[in-house]
Amino acid sequence: MSSLTVQAAVFVGAQQPLVVRELTIDSTPGPGEVLVKMAASGVCHSDLHALDGDWDTPAPLVLGHEGAGVIVALGADVTELAVGDHVILSWTPSCQKCEYCVSGNPVLCQLANETAYQHVFFDGKTRLSDETSPVKSFLAVGSFGDHAMVPASAAIKIRKDAPLAQAALVGCAVTTGIGAVTNTAKVEPGSTVLVVGCGGVGLNVVQGARLAGAKQIIVADVSDEKLELGRTFGATHTINSRSADLVETVRALTNGRGVDYAFEAIGLPFTIEACYEAARRGGTAVVVGQVADGVKISIDPFVMSDQEKKLIGSNYGSSRQSIDFPKIIDLYMEGRIDLDSMVTDRIRLDQVNDAFAEMRQGRGIRSVIEYDLSPDYPAF
Ligand SMILES: NC(=O)c1ccc[n+]([C@@H]2O[C@H](COP(=O)([O-])OP(=O)(O)OC[C@H]3O[C@@H](n4cnc5c(N)ncnc54)[C@H](O)[C@@H]3O)[C@@H](O)[C@H]2O)c1
Ligand SMILES: [Zn+2]
Ligand SMILES: [Zn+2]
Structure with a gap:
């Protein structure tokens, strides 16, 4: 040995x-x-x-x-x-x-x-x-x-x-972010998307939403630098959630409707709750960020049934790594993702x-x- x-x-x-x-x-x-x-x-x-x-x-x-x-x-x-x-x-x-x-x-x-x-x-x-x-x-x-x-x-x-x-x-970050859009949520072309948190994972949710043909990609973060990066990766609108109310601003940007898909990519209870609120009737909030042990969120179950809102989780972008890793590398080598x-x-x-x-x-x-x-x- x-x-x-x-x-x-x-x-x-x-x-x-x-x-x-x-x-x-x-x-x-x-x-x-x-x-x-x-x-x-x-x-x-x-x-x-x-x-x-x-x-x-x-x-x-x-x-x-x-x-x-x-x-x-x-x-x-x-x-x-x-x-x-x-x-x-x-x-x-x-x-x-x-x-x-x-x-x-x-x-x-x-x-x-x-x-x-x-x-x-x-x-x-x-x-x-x-x-x-x-x-x-x-x-x-x-x-x-x-x-x-x-x-x-x-x-x-x-x-x-x-x-x-x-x-x-x-x-990790790229497959988690892109996969959350394409594998977990299966975002359709023309969708409206919110991404909360523009770190390594969130920016890849943005790239995934762009690849999926989303027509509106709203990003939120507390850092203006990160919001600018969000634009570089495909965001159409930015919200600094330190200076603006996240849910109200999303509603204002979507004619009062809310987004089709809201992705949380930080791992904080109040931003997960905000994503759920920012999703439209029948829309989907996707929890990608991971919270500390024991953290709980509060969701109104009446709204859940009445508005048919979905709250789903995404682990590793629901990936099948042997298929998704080489595919994502090809997208990169072809210049389709950064x-x-x-x-x-x-x-x-x-x-x-x-x-x-x-x-x-x-x-x-x-x-x-x-x-x-x-x-x-x-x-x-
Ligand atoms: N579901 C999965 O399979 C999976 C895989 C990898 C990572 N994660 C999780 O995803 C999360 C993000 O990871 P990352 O590597 O992108 O982190 P990161 O530190 O690179 O990015 C976090 C971003 O959130 C922003 N932020 C922090 N607090 C905020 C607030 N209150 N409001 C708005 N924006 C805020 C930061 O400015 C930063 O841009 C972590 O919780 C990580 O554990 C999940
Ligand atoms: Zn990771
Ligand atoms: Zn097994």
């Missing part, structure tokens, strides 16, 4: 900075696993939720779940992937056997819920360790490390001419705590950690 040293940013407890240190991967890939030399990882607000203690997250754990890289070793039975393949990591590996996987909803995979969402592998164990204890990988990905061992179903092959920093973002402007900062792993500070202040879209792939990505 050989082992590999991994340089990683480790979560050691809520509200504490990540600690960059060396960990060990104890063995070559086991059955159904691949080892990925990471090229890039985005920093997503879900990592910040864990870091802030919004969610009960075990320590020690390698954070990061929005990554791309190159396969450097394969488990003996992995036949559909090869060393040298470029892959985007999925934070919901699919067992490909449960009723959700078989019926085409791998984001709801029963086994992933019981294992990856607890930050362990399908066998309930970790693959990383330090001198004293096992170390978990966030969502069984742990992309804040220069190597990641992942289930083969979590490594989605993409074309080799796509730049891996941009591709990394497809591993991923270049989403990478607002390229950083080293040891600058990851600064990226969280930027995110807390609402600056930039995505900081992307870039790892050294040279000279020829050696592994074991």
Whole structure:
């Protein structure tokens, strides 16, 4: 058995900075696993939720779940992937056997819920360790490390001419945002759409709405800079919800009617409630943002039945990653969506705590950690 040293940013407890240190991967890939030399990882607000203690997250754990890289070793039975393949990591590996996987909803995979969402592998164990204890990988990905061992179903092959920093973002924000529009809500051409929150996820909801042919895309945020970015990605109207009443302004912009679809992409109870209110009679509010553990919302059930309003959730853009990741990469390579402007900062792993500070202040879209792939990505 050989082992590999991994340089990683480790979560050691809520509200504490990540600690960059060396960990060990104890063995070559086991059955159904691949080892990925990471090229890039985005920093997503879900990592910040864990870091802030919004969610009960075990320590020690390698954070990061929005990554791309190159396969450097394969488990003996992995036949559909090869060393040298470029892959985007999925934070919901699919067992490909449960009723959700078989019926085409791998984001709801029963086994992933019981294992990856607890930050362990399908066998309930970790693959990383330090001198004293096992170390978990966030969502069984742990992309804040220069190597990641992942289930083969979590490594989605993409074309080799796509730049891996941009591709990394497809591993979470892009698929989550575009998929919420195209897969979850199935927005029709000519629709009116509201997007609340213009971060990495919300701006991709905007791109998705543009792709779907929405005629009006209203964005709301508390930052004028983010609202301007919203326009760049396709918004037709902007609302600074610090200075204007969100629901009233949406009604005014839609002849008093409300929008066909309202997407919440922050994760706050009052903005989720506002999205529900801003949806028209018969309209749909989509919860994409994720709240802290235990947070509840208040909805008037009379309005729900009387006005036939729908409130639905979207996990990972209801994606089927093996179909959606390569498709989204093609859209990018054909110039139909913009991923270049989403990478607002390229950083080293040891600058990851600064990226969280930027995110807390609402600056930039995505900081992307870039790892050294040279000279020829050696592994074991
Ligand atoms: N459903 C999913 O599968 C999924 C996947 C990834 C991320 N998420 C969640 O989506 C949310 C957004 O993630 P992100 O990475 O885009 O975050 P982000 O930090 O990049 O963006 C959040 C945006 O919200 C804005 N904002 C903050 N408070 C606001 C307020 N009160 N009113 C209006 N705007 C406000 C900020 O200015 C910022 O532009 C997070 O909760 C994250 O956990 C969900
Ligand atoms: Zn994410
Ligand atoms: Zn499954």
